[in-house]
Amino acid sequence: MYPHERSLVKRLENQPFALLGVNSDPDRQDLKELVKKEQITWRSWWDGGTEGPIANKWNVNVRGWPTVFVLDHRGVIRGKDVTGSRLDEFVDELLKEMKAAGGNN
Amino acid sequence: MRYTPMITLVVALGAACSYAAKGQQEKTELPFAAEFEKLKAAVDKLEESHAKRLGELKTEDQKAALFEVHIREATPLAEKALALVVGNAQDPAAVEVLTWIIDRGWGNWESTVVEKAADLLIQHHLKDRRTHNVVTGFAHLGMPWTEKMLRALVAAELPAKEHALTLFQLAQCLQGSAEFVPDSKIFDARRLKRVELLYGKDNVAKMRMADAAKLEAEAIRLFTDVADNYGNVEYNLKKLRDHAASAIYIIRNIGIGKTAPEITGEDIDGKPMKLSDYRGKVVVLDFWGHW
Numbered sequence: 001m002y003p004h005e006r007s008l009v010k011r012l013e014n015q016p017f018a019l020l021g022v023n024s025d026p027d028r029q030d031l032k033e034l035v036k037k038e039q040i041t042w043r044s045w046w047d048g049g050t051e052g053p054i055a056n057k058w059n060v061n062v063r064g065w066p067t068v069f070v071l072d073h074r075g076v077i078r079g080k081d082v083t084g085s086r087l088d089e090f091v092d093e094l095l096k097e098m099k100a101a102g103g104n105n
Numbered sequence: 106m107r108y109t110p111m112i113t114l115v116v117a118l119g120a121a122c123s124y125a126a127k128g129q130q131e132k133t134e135l136p137f138a139a140e141f142e143k144l145k146a147a148v149d150k151l152e153e154s155h156a157k158r159l160g161e162l163k164t165e166d167q168k169a170a171l172f173e174v175h176i177r178e179a180t181p182l183a184e185k186a187l188a189l190v191v192g193n194a195q196d197p198a199a200v201e202v203l204t205w206i207i208d209r210g211w212g213n214w215e216s217t218v219v220e221k222a223a224d225l226l227i228q229h230h231l232k233d234r235r236t237h238n239v240v241t242g243f244a245h246l247g248m249p250w251t252e253k254m255l256r257a258l259v260a261a262e263l264p265a266k267e268h269a270l271t272l273f274q275l276a277q278c279l280q281g282s283a284e285f286v287p288d289s290k291i292f293d294a295r296r297l298k299r300v301e302l303l304y305g306k307d308n309v310a311k312m313r314m315a316d317a318a319k320l321e322a323e324a325i326r327l328f329t330d331v332a333d334n335y336g337n338v339e340y341n342l343k344k345l346r347d348h349a350a351s352a353i354y355i356i357r358n359i360g361i362g363k364t365a366p367e368i369t370g371e372d373i374d375g376k377p378m379k380l381s382d383y384r385g386k387v388v389v390l391d392f393w394g395h396w
Contacts, residue, residue: 005391016386023373024394031373034395045370045378050394054368059355060392062245062277071388075365075381079291080284084165086293087389094387 002038008088009042015095016073018042022058024050024065073098135198137189144186148209151179169295172212176302180214187221194225197233204239211243216250216305223250227257237267244274247281249308269335273345276327280356282312283320287361289313321356328352365390 009019021044025031028046047054051061060067068087070079072094082090135141155175162168183206190199203222210219226236237258243251255275262268289312292300301309328349336346358366368380380388 008389017388018383018386019389019391020380020383022368022390022392024392025396028373031395035373043372043378044391044393045368046373047370050396054370055392056351057354057366058359058392059351065392065394067392069365069390069392071365071390073385073387075384075388077359077361077363077365080288080361082291086296089293090291091387091389098387 002040004084004087005042006039008091011088012091012095016098017091017095020044022047022052022054022060024048024052024055024060070094135201137202140189141186141202144182144189145205148179148182148213151175151182152213165295169299172299172302176212176214180218183210183214183218187218191225195229197230199225200230200233200235203230204235207239207243212303216248216303216308220250220305223254227254231257231261232263237263237271241270241274244277245281246304247278247283247285247312248304249311252278252282265335266338269331269338269345270340272327272335273331273340273348276324276331276349276352279320279324279327280352282315283317283324283356284360285312286315286317286320291361325353325356 005019019042021040021042023031023044024047025034026049031046034040045054050065055061058067058069068080068082069077070082070087070090072078078094079090152175155171159168159171162171186202186206190196190202193199194203203226206214206222207219207226210216210222223240226233226239230236236254240251240254240258244255252275255271255278258271259268259275261271263271289297289300289309297309304312332346332349336344336349338345340348357363365380370378372378380390
C-alpha cells in the first residue's frame with residue numbers, strides 16, 4: 001500500500017494533484033512513528049479511530065477499510081474504491097480532463 | 106433374591122439412559138455431519154493454499170487469474186454441501202448448512218449456490234433467528250438475493266426490534282444497489298471481472314441497469330420510516346435514528362457525481378487541515394489505518 005502511494009505522489013509531484021489521508025488509528029504517537037518509518041510524506045487528517053467523525057460521515061465504517069475516493073479539480077466525487085494500476089490511470093484521466101477544461105473550475 | 110429387584114432396576118435404568126442418550130444424539134447430530142465437516146475442512150484448506158499462493162504472486166493479472174481458479178475449485182464443495190440438505194431442507198438441521206453456504210460464499214463460490222441456499226431459507230426457515238443473522242453482514246452490498254431475503258423478512262413481521270432491523274437493513278441494501286449503478290460505470294475490465302465473480306455475472310448486468318434514483322428514493326423512505334417508528338432501537342452501539350440520519354446524509358452527499366462535502370480537522374501533527382484548500386487539484390482521498 002505505502003510503496004504504491006509513495007510512487008504515485010512522486011510521479012505527480014509537479015501536477016495539480018494531492019493525496020490526502022484520513023487516518024483511523026487510535027494512538028497518535030504510534031502513528032507519528034509509523035509516518036516517519038514508512039516515509040509517508042502526504043498529509044492525513046487524524047480521525048481518532050475507526051468510528052471517527054470523518055469516516056462516519058463518508059460511510060467508511062460501513063463500507064470497510066481501506067477505501068479510496070477520487071475527487072476532480074472541482075471537488076466532485078468521481079471514483080470510489082479505485083486501486084492498483086487503475087488508480088494511476090484514473091487520476092491521469094482526471095488530470096487530462098482538467099487541462100482540457102482549461103484549468104481551474 | 107432380595108437384590109434382584111434392585112439389579113433389575115439398575116439394568117432397566119441403564120438401558121433407559123443409554124436409549125435416551127442415543128435418541129438425543131440422533132436428534133442433535135446432523136445425519137450428514139461427518140460429510141459436512143469434511144466439506145468445511147476442504148474449503149478451509151483450499152482457502153489457505155490459495156492465500157499462500159496469492160502472497161507469492163506479483164502481478165494484478167496473476168492475482169485475478171488465481172481468484173477465478175479459487176471460485177472454480179471452491180464452488181463444487183458448496184454445491185456438495187447444498188446437495189446434503191436439498192431433499193430435506195425443512196429440517197431445522199439444514200439451517201446450519203444453508204447459513205454456512207451463505208456466510209462463506211462471498212469470494213469463495215458462484216453466487217448461484219448462495220442464491221439457492223437463500224431461497225431454501227426463505228421458504229422453510231424465515232423465522233429462524235440464524236436466517237436473519239446471516240444476511241446482516243451482506244445487506245449493504247445490495248445484491249439481488251439479499252434484497253429478496255430482506256423483503257421476505259420484513260413481510261414476516263418478526264418481533265418489533267428485529268422487524269426494525271430488517272427494515273433498516275433493507276434500506277441499506279437499496280442504498281447499496283443505488284450506489285452500484287454509478288460505481289460500476291467506472292470499472293475497468295479487471296475490476297468488472299472480479300465483481301462479476303463476487304456478485305454473479307447476471308446479477309451485475311441487472312444491477313448496472315437499475316434505476317438509481319428510484320432505489321435512492323425508496324431507501325430514504327425506509328430510513329425515514331425506521332427513524333420515525335423505531336428510532337430508539339439500539340444497533341451497533343448507536344440508535345437506529347442516528348444510523349438512519351447518517352445514511353440519508355450519505356445518499357444525498359457521498360457518492361459518484363456528488364460534490365464532496367467539506368472536511369475540517371487536524372492532521373497527524375495537530376495542524377488544522379481542510380479539504381477546500383485543495384480545490385483546483387485532483388485529490389485522492391485515502392481512508393487508511395495501520396491497526
